[in-house]
Amino acid sequence: MKSYFCKTAHLIKIALGFLLIAFALVACGESPSKQNTAEKPPTAVVPAPTASAPEPQPVSRVTEATKQTYQWYCAQCHGIKGKGDGINARLLPVLPRDHTKASYLESRSDDQLFLAIKSGGLSVGRAPCMPAWGHTLDDDTIHSLVRYIRELCECEGA
């Protein structure tokens, strides 16, 4: 009886080991097809406004500094013109977002874009390849980057 339990425990350990390795191999993100189906609804990511919700952020302006920030940090993956074709793009398991593509970006709110930049892709249910920039860029800069992305996609968000 004891050996039966030992054997079962051993089998469970092996199964858990395989699961862990499989999870690790997924690495920085899901496959693009899985990414689309696994997308969380916006309500799951951004809390619905409540009576105590903060005032909406003032719309930040895009300045020359915003564009330089984009070129310095974002363009490494998103490309010089924001087309998602930066020097790292072809080496990632999930392609970086094409910021000129309105069809996707008009389905994202400004809050979601802000959070993705500040806290990383995983925080909005997207690819973990996108790191968190919240300790590098201040909130005003991130707001202005959101405005710049809106200029690139020629689309508006709420």
Add this chain to the structure above:
Amino acid sequence: MKILTSLLFILAFVHSAWATPELVKEKACGQCHRFTPDQPEGNIKGPDLFYAGNKLRKEWLMNYLQKPEPIRQAGYITDPGFLKAEPEIAVPHPSLNEEEAKKMADYLSSLKFADLPEGVVDSEPLSKGKRVRTKIKFERSYGCSSCHQTINLAGKIRGGVSGPSLVDAGNRLQADWVFHWLTQQKKFQKKTRMPVFQLEKDVVILLTKYIMSMKKENLK
């Protein structure tokens, strides 16, 4: 006689101390690298060397200086061709002969920040399980492999090229420096293209050990 011997000894010491910076001048290293933090960051074209003694391993320096292999495929972060991965400057890095490389490695290893604590990261490697879990942190929690090449569990190179390659980090870098870089990047360089992270000490130690486990001889 005793005085003469002492004088000769002092002269020999002074000569060796002067000779190496002469080599630095002769090879024009200062055209790309900073040897003091007083120089403006905007003009640099290669990694800073004023803390090379904290950062790099002497054996690696000896080998690299004689037979340089690219560490930054896209070039240095300030290179005009960086965002196109078409670097304009210093490709390939100039190579030195064995004697020059030894002198240079000795000199570079003497360039240190005196106030950096040593022995922060112990030498015990990660267990297999911890390595797998740290890989998940490295790739998924912090997105490091988006910009850095590393060796995956199958022994293959994977990852982006905008940051320096970490494929041979275990031979190239010193563990304590990796720890200090991850916790206080701005002490070394004001403007990098890497995000600033604010992580718990134990997480940084795990990440450091994971990075230090990368050695090119582990490639399959």
